[in-house]
Amino acid sequence: MTTSKEEIALADADAPYHHGNLREALLARAEDVLVTSGADSLSLRALARDLGVSHAAPGRHFRDRQALLDALAVGGFTRLNARLRAAVGDYGPVATRLTGMGRAYIDFAVAHAPLLSLMFTAKHADRSSAELRELGHQSLEIAAELIALAQREGVVREGDPARLAQVAFSVVHGLASLAVGSLLEDTPLEEATELALDVLLTGLGAADRGDTP
DSSP: OOOOHHHHHHHHHHSOOTTSOHHHHHHHHHHHHHHHHOGGGOOHHHHHHHHTSOTTGGGGTOSSHHHHHHHHHHHHHHHHHHHHHHHHHSSSOHHHHHHHHHHHHHHHHHHTHHHHHHHHHHHTSTTOOHHHHHHHHHHHHHHHHHHHHHHHTTSBOSSOHHHHHHHHHHHHHHHHHHHHTTOSTTSOHHHHHHHHHHHHHHHHBOSOOTTOO
16 A cells, blocks of 8 residues: 555654754744844744745744744744843842843843744734733833832832833843944943943932932
8 A cells, every 4th residue: 555645745744853943943943033133034834944844834833924923933032031030039139130130131032032033023013913912021020120129128129010111121132133233333242231231220220319209
């Protein structure tokens, strides 16, 4: 009894990836392509070819290219939020935890710049999933919760914690963008990070300033 090409393709698509989990392998390869060639170069057919599986196999995990991009973004926010929570959960003074959270964001943003860009693009897309929007918002919530704690301890000025968290993110994200664009010139990233976080904490500080209520 002979087996048709269609039957072979379906069997290949249904079989587990011979090197492990196909979904995870697709995402890992997709992130590699994202870094080296950009999001426009991503396609399910090309990923299948790279991994040595049938072109139909990725369809079991991602209905189309956009679903793949959304999954990359979800994975990115999950990893970022885990790093932020780890920094926030560290023992020590709340000011130290704030700077640790800032470093965690900058480290992630610089190390995964193409992924971070994709994450924000996918989050703000018209058809972004509820899961993606929720994960994207969690980053701000993590920062806002720590800022609220710092306010209760008298370390951070009064004000809406979410608004203050937005401003804090703008500082660290801006620095990371400059670093990725090689725009820090001769200033080492570590030095720029420490200075930026010092300025940020000074601005957030609860110390009485004549022009601040």
